[in-house]
Amino acid sequence: MFEEIGYSSLGSQELRDYMAGEAESEYALVDVRQPQEYLAGHIPGARNMPLPEFGARLGELDPNARTVLYCQSGGRSRVAATMAVESEHFAAGLLNLDQGMNGWDGVAVDQAPRLQVFHGMTDPRQVLLKALELEKAALLLYNYVAKKADKEPVVKLMQDLAGMETAHAKLVYKELAKLGGQELAPFDDLFASLTGDVLEGGRTIAELKPWVQEALQGGGMEAAELALEIEYTAYDLYRAMAHENSDKASGEVFLTLAGQEKNHGRMILDRLDDLMEPTE
Structure with missing residues (x-):
């Protein structure tokens, strides 16, 4: 510096x-x-x-x-x-x-953050429920790739990420419970009821189909690229929502979510060397 x-x-x-x-x-x-x-x-x-x-x-x-x-x-x-x-x-x-x-030699994302995912949501409760929905979608995707993959490094990465998404969802649920008000269903029941149609960051599973195919046909690096796309696009969206949201409580929730997504991304980056396939 x-x-x-x-x-x-x-x-x-x-x-x-x-x-x-x-x-x-x-x-x-x-x-x-x-x-x-x-x-x-x-x-x-x-x-x-x-x-x-x-x-x-x-x-x-x-x-x-x-x-x-x-x-x-x-x-x-x-x-x-x-x-x-x-x-x-x-x-x-x-x-x-x-x-x-x-x-810049770090991760980059394209497109603008898809703010429409949280359109009209100023109530922190609405924000957190939507965040749970996004976590569910990521969990479903990671579980799908883990089930279909035939390379052990890919399976292990996807299983670990699925576990992190579940843990993250539980943190979101705890934040939701702190708000009080309407009675919440138990975490397992609420999470099971979510459809998970839209991923973290606002992309649909259909949009990521080419990335999923590359992850299944390739090796660890292709799987890591899929995961980085999901996690850093989510980070990008949550940071953008924190800037756009005029409600202080909701803004703080978005920043908390962003920080957690950043940690997920760093975990993937820290494991890139382990995911590299050996060369002859």
Whole structure:
């Protein structure tokens, strides 16, 4: 990391370490490229604030959360960082990703977060029930791949992820129970009643069919790519919903869910070496 005038620049590995170690509420990740560039591939959890609009939209960012800026090569984000410094809006500091997406060697997701999954939901109870539905879909998918796969590393990864989805669903259920109000069915009964038609991140199982086929026909890396697509798309959606939601309680729920999805993604990344098939 090196200091600029009023902000610091950091490399790809430094940013990945920073994001892994920070609570979701402690930072905002902002992509200042044009919308079509953002849709083609962006860092999970980033919100799009194109540079031509950036100055007028500074007020959308929390001054008490550190803001991380990036673009394609680092030039536009440095301009945005300078604008942000001059605004004197940011009390928590500014970071710039040196070399931008050109230097980013972490996971990227395409398309915009599918906010319509939670359309019209401002009640934390509604949010958590929908989150349970998404967890159920991911569990069903991972169980399906584990059952159909014939390679042990793929089976093991999918079984582990299925277990994590169940554990995550139970955490969501606990948050739901804390809200009180309407009586809740026991977890097993409620979870069994959910259809799980839409996955975490807003994709349908049908949309992921090509990824599933690759995971079944390939080896561990193909399975890992399927799982990373699911987990980081979910992370991207939950971060976006936290920004979009005006209800503080719901926003905090989304950030909690985002943090849990990020942990799932890191578990997959940590196991990539084990999933590599030996070469002759």
